[in-house]
Amino acid sequence: MPSEDPTPSRWTASTVHLDMWVDPADDPRDPGTPLTDERSTLLAYLRSYRLTAEMKCQGLDAEQLARRSVPPSTMSLLGLIRHLADVERNWFRRVLAGEDVPAVYRTEDDPQAAWDGAVADPRVVEQAWADWRAEVAFADHHLDGETDLGRMVRTRHGEPVQVRDVLVHLIEEYARHCGHADLLREAIDGRVGQ
Numbered sequence: 001m002p003s004e005d006p007t008p009s010r011w012t013a014s015t016v017h018l019d020m021w022v023d024p025a026d027d028p029r030d031p032g033t034p035l036t037d038e039r040s041t042l043l044a045y046l047r048s049y050r051l052t053a054e055m056k057c058q059g060l061d062a063e064q065l066a067r068r069s070v071p072p073s074t075m076s077l078l079g080l081i082r083h084l085a086d087v088e089r090n091w092f093r094r095v096l097a098g099e100d101v102p103a104v105y106r107t108e109d110d111p112q113a114a115w116d117g118a119v120a121d122p123r124v125v126e127q128a129w130a131d132w133r134a135e136v137a138f139a140d141h142h143l144d145g146e147t148d149l150g151r152m153v154r155t156r157h158g159e160p161v162q163v164r165d166v167l168v169h170l171i172e173e174y175a176r177h178c179g180h181a182d183l184l185r186e187a188i189d190g191r192v193g194q
Helices: 038-057 062-066 077-096 123-145 163-189
Strands: 152-154 158-164
Touching: 038 077, 038 163, 062 077, 062 123, 077 123, 077 152, 077 163, 158 163
Parallel strands: none
Antiparallel strands: 152 158
16 A cells, blocks of 8 residues: 655745745735835835745644644744734834833743644634734834834833834844745745745
8 A cells, every 4th residue: 555645735825936935916915005115115125024924824723733843943933923012022022112011921031932832733822822912012103103223222121223223133133033934835835835
């Protein structure tokens, strides 16, 4: 009896460009407005990467979202969303807004909680999305009032950083994790595209 190959076949939902996630007309990442200055460019790139992270998770169930990459890694798409909720909270609430709030998942006793707690439970998935969306909404609201990208703030460790540096760091963080999400998603169901 031949064994079935568990490797999914590669596919894309795009019919126009086979290296894309969706057809250009269906892609919500392009706001369709010109990027005319530093602020609009940084915010557009952050928005695009956030949407990319979300798109990479669409259509998957709790088990698929919680599926780990390769041992010994604890990385999963669900873990990425939980981790990104912590990242958003840290930089926007704690650093830029100066709020004294705990991380969403990470603790001193369990710095890997975002990853380790990413289990195949629909309630965990629902909570992760709610937490991430709440942090993104807070960040967007905060950025509406942030007019000086050169404003200096201090990290939790006391290092000086400008608002623009925070935005570039978030773009870098999302870009790196969207690369992880590309590989995770392809391993789950074969879907490819940028």
